[in-house]
Amino acid sequence: MFKQAVIPLLVSAGLLASAPFAQAATNLVFCSEGSPAGFDPGQYTTGTDFDASAETLFNRLSQFERGGTAVVPGLATSWDISDDGLTYTFHLRDGVKFHTTPYFKPTRNFNADDVLFTFNRMLDKDMPFRKAYPTEFPYFTDMGMDTNITKVEKVDDKTVKFTLKTVDAAFIQNLAMSFASIQSAEYADQLLKEGKAGDINQKPVGTGPFVFKSYQKDSNIRYTGNKDYWKPEDVKIDNLIFAITTDPSVRIQKLKKNECQVTLFPRPADLKALGEDKDLKLPQQAGFNLGYIAYNVMPVLKGRTDANPLADLKVRQALDMAVNKQQIIDSVYQGAGQLAVNAMPPTQWSYDDTIKDAKYDPEKAKALLKEAGVPDGTVFTLFTRNGGGPTNPNPLLGAQMMQADLAKIGLKVDIRVMEWGEMLKRAKNGEHDMVSAGWAGDNGDPDNFLTPNLSCEAAKNGENYARWCNKEFQDLIDQARAESEPAKRSALYEQAQAIFDKEQPWIPMAYPKMFTAMRKNVEGYHQSPLTTNNFATTQVK
Structure with missing residues (x-):
């Protein structure tokens, strides 16, 4: 993946005069975490795509x-x-x-x-x-x-x-x-x-605050400030550059060298040093997001003829008991996340705090697998992304720890590492047994967690990677969407969460904290609980 410093590229492109962007007050370089799949916001669902299009151009x-x-x-x-x-x-x-x-x-x-x-x-x-x-x-x-x-x-x-x-x-x-x-x-x-x-x-x-100029996949996106913006006071910079840098350690190196002024998703291991660096600042807030493992629960998986073990609730219960979630969170998030037990985070209104996680119990997990008739050596594929993101700072480490946990109960995990967009495309196509995914709330409403991720409509070819469709659950979220009274809506969502907990189409893993690292001289940036990044009003002093 691209790890080369972007400044020489920008100089050669003629965008700079004698000084790098990092030193010019009317320019901002943002070290982003991945390449967008495109710039038509209606087609996409991820923050990487939305930051590059909806939040910048529209x-x-x-x-x-x-x-x-x-x-x-x-x-x-x-x-x-x-x-x-x-x-x-x-x-x-x-x-x-x-x-x-x-x-x-x-x-x-x-x-x-x-x-x-x-x-x-x-x-x-x-x-x-x-x-x-x-x-x-x-x-x-x-x-x-x-x-x-x-x-x-x-x-x-x-x-x-x-x-x-x-x-x-x-x-x-x-x-x-x-x-x-x-x-x-x-x-x-x-x-x-x-x-x-x-x-x-x-x-x-x-009509947005920036105008598209050019895009080089896995390298950079360039924008210019919109001089005709309907809210002119929001456009503080002449040029905005997304320096696409998938490796979080390289993003931090660039930030420290002032090759970029803002970056996302620092590794938990880097947080202490970033917080102590006199040239940087590290705003943070409780996450409005979660990381999870979705099981593909279709009775027969695409391209196969045998029955899918994950369609059996006992198997899903066994895997949930066999994964030492707290150990994974301690290693992957290192204090920057808390154990997840639900399909939405505690920061979301209507969250049911009475739901508790299953106890880590490998022996009981083995017994459930035996009851379900799953033989030792059964192989499950696990899709995971390359590079960290807002809901998982180290996906490969988490996948490897899960692989080791399931090996203890006689199961094998075939980890498939791929680029984020490719992973989602293949998961939507139903090619996985399990996929390490995540979700960040987009509008502050509980429906935004449950409907896109767990509805029957989304199970067809959408974000419901579990392909789970439960009529009782669907009826509840439909009723909640049509109800205007918040207390009644909340009660319906709590009932839906109870069904999710009983059926276990996912292993909810973590509720991450959100961190944005930036130079001390960056002003006007607003960290969003919705995990998107809009650089209107942002400038480098």
């Missing part, structure tokens, strides 16, 4: 306040909700310009047509643009928005009305999420006429 109708989960106006200045909770009318911001780039020059400002294009592309598979560039929108469909939004109507150029089939208590929060980023209908028309619809994912055009 806006949404509603948005989250900087550093929090409260919803504030975005491209809509206000909205009205009907008494029955089924109609949302958005009043659009005036004077918002789309980016001017070498490949697109807008002739009009943002208006209702752009909202209609953005959502109709996700709703209608027969839409001409969707046919020209066939793709899926996993977040949109996993949350059931494709079936719950019955129509999106243009009232006038500055007013749009959404009609829902059933009440969705988190609808405004959902529209503030990255996947709902507003695209340019005019740009889409241009691409369609040119026969280049796929360029919407490689040559993005948004």
Whole structure:
């Protein structure tokens, strides 16, 4: 993977004059952890993709306040909700310009047509643009928005009305999420006429604080400050560079050398030294995320003919008892995470703190495997990512420790290490027995943990890597989404958590703490509990 310092590359590209970016007050280099799969936010679900696209290039109708989960106006200045909770009318911001780039020059400002294009592309598979560039929108469909939004109507150029089939208590929060980023209908028309619809994912055009300039996979992404941004006071820098650096130790080396000014996901072993470095600062907060191991519970796995042992609850219970989770957390997170027992973190409202973890008991695990008829030497594949991320700072070490634990009860684990995007693609395709995954809350609502990760819809080809579909669980989260009273919603979510705990489609592993390492002279950066990174208002003094 790319580990080379990025500064010589930037100099050779002519972006610098006589001084490196790290010394120029109008520029910022961010050492990011991975390459984005693309720049069309609707297609993706990970923070790596969203940081490079939605948080940098785009806006949404509603948005989250900087550093929090409260919803504030975005491209809509206000909205009205009907008494029955089924109609949302958005009043659009005036004077918002789309980016001017070498490949697109807008002739009009943002208006209702752009909202209609953005959502109709996700709703209608027969839409001409969707046919020209066939793709899926996993977040949109996993949350059931494709079936719950019955129509999106243009009232006038500055007013749009959404009609829902059933009440969705988190609808405004959902529209503030990255996947709902507003695209340019005019740009889409241009691409369609040119026969280049796929360029919407490689040559993005948004309304956000930065304008896309170039991308070299596994190397860097370059942006320029948007001089026409509708909130001009937020654009503090002329150039933003993502220096893609998968190795966390190399990211820290670059930070200390001032080759980048901000980086993410430092290794737990580095935290003490980072905190003591007089040139650095290390903001942190309790995580709104979790790391977990998902079992593929399909009765017969793709490409096989024999019965899948993980479809048997006894086998899942055995594996849960056989893995020494606390030991793994102590070694992998080193004080930067706590033992997980649930499908959402304790920072999420409606979290059920009465649920407790199964006791580590290898002997009982062996007995359960024998009852289930699983022979010694049975092999399970475990997919894990290369490099650390927000929910797991050292995935390979955790996988190896789990491998050693399961060997003690007679099972073999075939660890498959792969790049993050490739791992998720193959897990969605159902090629795994187990996958080391994670989730960070995107909107502050409990539905955002349970529906995308564990719903029956998401089990088809979405983020539900366990392929687990439980009708009772599904009914509860559906009822909770349609309920507006917080106390009643919380009670329904607690019942759903109890079913998850009983059925064990995952091994919940850890609730990580969040750390961002940066130079002392970085100002205006807001650490988000939603784990995305937006560099509007950020500058280097």
